[in-house]
Amino acid sequence: MTDAPLQPIASPAKSERKGIVRTASGIAALALLLGLSLAAHYSGNGFYLDLATRLTILAIAAVSLNLVLGFGGMISFGHAAYLGIGAYAVGIPAYYDINDGFLQFSLAIGVSAVFALLTGAISLRTKGVYFIMITMAFAQMAFFTMISLDEYGGDDGLTIYLRSEFPALDMEDNLTLFLVCYGSLLVVLFLVNRLVNSRFGMVIQGSKSNDVRMGAIGYNTYVYRLTAYVIAGAICGYAGALYANFSSFISPDTMAWSRSGELMFMVILGGAGTLFGPLFGTAVFLLLEETLSRITIHWNLIFGVLLILSVLFMKGGISGLIGGKERDDG
Amino acid sequence: MADFLLKASNLKKSFGGVNATDNVTLEVVEGECHAVIGPNGAGKTTLISLLNGALRADSGSINFNGRRINSVPVHKRCHLGLARSFQITSVLMDMQVIANVALAIQAQQGHSFRFWTHAGRDRRLSEPALDFLAQVGLAGRAFEPARSLSHGERRQLEIAMALATNPKLLLLDEPMAGMGPDESQVMIETLAQLKRTKTMLLVEHDMDAVFTLADRISVLVYGRIIATGTPDEIRGDDAVKRAYLGDEAA
Numbered sequence: 001m002t003d004a005p006l007q008p009i010a011s012p013a014k015s016e017r018k019g020i021v022r023t024a025s026g027i028a029a030l031a032l033l034l035g036l037s038l039a040a041h042y043s044g045n046g047f048y049l050d051l052a053t054r055l056t057i058l059a060i061a062a063v064s065l066n067l068v069l070g071f072g073g074m075i076s077f078g079h080a081a082y083l084g085i086g087a088y089a090v091g092i093p094a095y096y097d098i099n100d101g102f103l104q105f106s107l108a109i110g111v112s113a114v115f116a117l118l119t120g121a122i123s124l125r126t127k128g129v130y131f132i133m134i135t136m137a138f139a140q141m142a143f144f145t146m147i148s149l150d151e152y153g154g155d156d157g158l159t160i161y162l163r164s165e166f167p168a169l170d171m172e173d174n175l176t177l178f179l180v181c182y183g184s185l186l187v188v189l190f191l192v193n194r195l196v197n198s199r200f201g202m203v204i205q206g207s208k209s210n211d212v213r214m215g216a217i218g219y220n221t222y223v224y225r226l227t228a229y230v231i232a233g234a235i236c237g238y239a240g241a242l243y244a245n246f247s248s249f250i251s252p253d254t255m256a257w258s259r260s261g262e263l264m265f266m267v268i269l270g271g272a273g274t275l276f277g278p279l280f281g282t283a284v285f286l287l288l289e290e291t292l293s294r295i296t297i298h299w300n301l302i303f304g305v306l307l308i309l310s311v312l313f314m315k316g317g318i319s320g321l322i323g324g325k326e327r328d329d330g
Numbered sequence: 331m332a333d334f335l336l337k338a339s340n341l342k343k344s345f346g347g348v349n350a351t352d353n354v355t356l357e358v359v360e361g362e363c364h365a366v367i368g369p370n371g372a373g374k375t376t377l378i379s380l381l382n383g384a385l386r387a388d389s390g391s392i393n394f395n396g397r398r399i400n401s402v403p404v405h406k407r408c409h410l411g412l413a414r415s416f417q418i419t420s421v422l423m424d425m426q427v428i429a430n431v432a433l434a435i436q437a438q439q440g441h442s443f444r445f446w447t448h449a450g451r452d453r454r455l456s457e458p459a460l461d462f463l464a465q466v467g468l469a470g471r472a473f474e475p476a477r478s479l480s481h482g483e484r485r486q487l488e489i490a491m492a493l494a495t496n497p498k499l500l501l502l503d504e505p506m507a508g509m510g511p512d513e514s515q516v517m518i519e520t521l522a523q524l525k526r527t528k529t530m531l532l533v534e535h536d537m538d539a540v541f542t543l544a545d546r547i548s549v550l551v552y553g554r555i556i557a558t559g560t561p562d563e564i565r566g567d568d569a570v571k572r573a574y575l576g577d578e579a580a
Contacts, residue, residue, distance in 0.1 A: 199436055199444040199452075202425075206433050209422040216382065216416075217495050218408035218437035227443070 025322045026189075026276030029283070034182060041175050049178055050246075055286050056181040057242045060188050062266040062278030064235035069264065070272035071196045072228050073208025074124070077132045078139030079263050082112045082233045084255025086240020088146065091158045091250045101164030101171070105241050112237025113230050115142070120229035124222060136257055146252040157251025164245055171245055181242050185279075188235055193275050195231070204228050205273075265303075269310050271319025280318040334393070335360045335499055335529050336412075341380055341390035350376040351387070352553035358499060363521075363530045365540045368550035369573075374533040375417050377550065378503045381531070382414040383407045395498060408437070411498030415488040417507050417533075421476045428472040430487055431459040434494035462490045466520050482513030489520060499529045506536040518542055541565075549573070 033052060040048035061083055068074040089108035093099070119138040126134055147155045163171040170176050195201050206214045207221040214221045244250050253259070262285065270281020288306070292299035314320060336358040343351040350373040358364045368374055379385040381392060383404040392399050399407055422430045432455040436442055439454065449455060463469045466486040471479060479487060485505055492500055505521065506514045518539050524530070525543060534540050540547060541561050548558040551573045557564060564570055 194448075195445050197448045197450060198446055199442040199449045201445075202429060202433055202436065202449045203442045205425060206422050206429075209424040210420060212384075213416075213420045213422060213491075214433070215404045216384075216408060216414050216420075217434040217491055218405050219433075219442070220403075220405045224442065 022274065022276065022319060022322050026279065029276065029279060030186070033283075037178055037182070041178075046174065049174055051286065051290065053174070053178045053181055053246050055282055056178065056185050057239050057246060058263075058266065058286070059279045059282040060181070060185050060239040060242070061236050062263055062270070062282050063185075063188055063192055064232040064239065065263050066267045066272060066274075066278045067192055067195070067232040067235070068225075068229055069267055070274070070277065071201065071208065072204045072225055074225060074229060075132050075264075076123075076135040076229075076232075077257070077260050077264065078119075078135035078137075079232075079236055080255045080257070080259035081115065081139035081142045082236035083240040083243060083259065083263075084142060084146065084250075084252065085112045085115055086237035086242075087244035087247075087250040087254050088152070088158075088240075089237065090164060090241045090244035091160050092152055094160045094162060094244075095152060095158060099162050099165045101166040101169075104164050105238065108237045108241035109234045112240070113234040116230045116233025117226070120226050120233070124225050124229060136260065139255060139260055140257060143252050143255045143257070146255070153251065155252055157249055157253075160244055160248050160250065163248070164241070177245060181246070184238070184242065188238075189275065189279075192235075196275075200224065200227070208273075265307055269307065269314075269317050271317030274316070274319035277317055277319040284318065333360045334358065335395060336381070336531070337393045338381065339391050339393075341377070341392070342388045343376055343380055343385060344388060349553045351380060354390070354550070354553070354555055356548060356555060356558075358529060358531050359546075361529055362545040363525050363532060363543050365532045365534060365544035365547045366550055367534065367537075367540055367547060372550045373553040374550055375503055376553075378414060378417075378501050378531075378533055382412055382501055384414075405437075408495055408497075411496070412501065413492040413495045413497030413499070414501040415485075415492045415503055415505055417503040419481065419484045419488060421479075421484055421487050421491065423475070423477045425476060426473055427468060427476050427479065427487060428456065428459050428463065430476055431462050431490050431494045432456060434491045435459055435462075438494075438496050459494065462494045463487075465493065465523070466490045467516065480513075482509050482516065485509065485513070485517060486520065489517075489524070493524070493528075497528070499531060500524070502530060502532045502534075504534055505532070506534060506539055514539065 037049055037052035040052065065076065065079045068076050086108035089111055090104045093104050093107065123131055123134045123138065152158050169180065171180065196205065203219055203221065203224045207225055211221055243254065266281035266285045267278050269284060270279065271277030288303065289299065292302050310317065334357045338354060338356045341351050341354040354377060366374055366377065376385065380387050383402060387400065394410060394412060399410065422433065432449065435455055435458050460469055460472060463472055466489050468483060468486055468490060471483065476484065476487060489505065506517055509517065514536060521543055532543060544561055546558060547561055547564045548555050549564060549570045556573060557567045557570050559567065
């Protein structure tokens with residue numbers, strides 16, 4: 001008989017241990033980030049608090065990209081568009097002296113979601129390189145739209161004089177802003193973790209692994225992938241709104257294709273399809289940027305080499321190095 | 331033979347100038363194991379793809395369970411009860427073995443817009459998934475990535491996934507493809523078990539398997555069905571001998 005003897009089910013101990021190591025590293029990294037940022041603030045090193053705030057915001061953006069790129073296998077090369085949309089959703093109202101935070105952030109999330117829905121509905125009908133190109137094309141459309149809007153500064157950008165106003169939160173205070181960003185990162189990580197392990201998340205991951213097969217077992221994966229695409233866009237729009245608060249100056253460069261590339265770099269370097277990968281990737285990216293740019297203005301060149309090396313020799317990125325080689329998607 | 335579960339009538343499909351499926355009429359009766367055999371390039375996989383909806387026929391009609399399904403897309407045909415296994419192994423390599431089957435079950439339990447509860451800890455998925463894995467002898471490997479399975483085991487997983495969609499008809503596209511004799515034997519036993527409860531359309535090269543399992547056999551050559559009958563009738567059919575078995579005997 002072919003029936004397996006009723007042996008106890010092989011315990012998932014190995015992959016579970018790997019998962020625990022990885023989760024522990026992620027939590028340690030988050031704790032370290034918080035500790036260092038507070039230390040920087042109270043020791044008067046505002047520069048490092050700024051760096052930490054930027055890291056946190058970009059990490060949220062990278063986590064959202066990871067949802068589609070890492071878990072869903074949708075290689076979006078236009079994710080910075082949502083950073084830009086979110087930023088302008090704060091900047092444009094602020095330009096008209098509308099500083100209500102709830103309105104600005106709702107706008108950032110809402111417009112990003114609608115943009116993702118419209119462009120995703122078209123983009124997701126394509127596969128592979130075509131998907132990469134079409135997502136990039138849509139982001140470039142957003143980019144050039146903002147360049148052409150002289151009222152909002154065109155390519156000179158837009159200065160934001162007042163940060164978003166929330167009751168009981170003084171966003172003008174840099175520490176408060178950092179803590180808001182940090183709290184947002186925690187919430188986003190938690191939500192994405194629930195999402196990728198839910199039934200919905202399994203469909204997304206299955207579609208990445210073998211879309212044809214998913215069709216044959218009864219899924220119209222398109223609607224699920226589109227939903228994930230919209231969720232990712234909305235989260236990134238939120239990150240964009242934080243970014244506008246942080247930088248006080250926004251320009252179309254926020255949504256340039258090179259920005260999208262940087263986000264991809266963060267995700268891939270950190271470990272696509274792992275929960276904390278984008279956080280690691282963003283941290284390494286920013287630290288490299290800070291140190292290398294002090295050494296040479298051609299730091300991008302070194303960056304490129306590093307990316308190639310990490311793709312060739314670090315399958316699974318930084319997360320892949322933590323707790324063993326193989327990824328556990330289950 | 332009144333109760334056809336599946337009836338394909340005058341199906342045609344051509345790719346460029348090649349008539350891969352040329353006026354095929356095929357009936358699968360409830361409860362039978364119907365084998366389709368034929369030499370390489372006879373159009374067997376094309377036929378399966380037409381039946382499961384991966385390809386659209388140029389003309390002809392397909393009726394399944396009393397319903398015309400010509401323009402029904404793949405994922406909906408699956409929900410109607412048409413499940414397919416693939417000639418070239420097609421499983422979700424990056425996912426755990428159990429997740430492969432759990433996803434097939436999940437598809438049967440309504441929509442998957444459920445964003446919160448951990449699917450891996452959902453007993454409504456894991457318990458039936460382990461049952462189906464046990465049916466194909468893979469229960470002991472449930473928590474390994476599908477990538478770590480051998481070729482033969484992946485073929486078994488394919489069957490478990492097809493079963494998990496709760497099909498009325500299993501379309502099996504060369505389940506023994508690329509298997510060694512031992513693996514084939516395991517698969518034949520698995521299918522012999524399934525045959526008791528499931529209607530099957532089996533496309534296969536392995537003559538041992540076909541003559542062991544099939545109640546009826548259709549022979550497909552150059553996109554045409556040249557004979558249909560019981561295994562004994564097919565063995566004795568002259569046209570079949572010439573076109574197909576003869577090649578091997580010679």
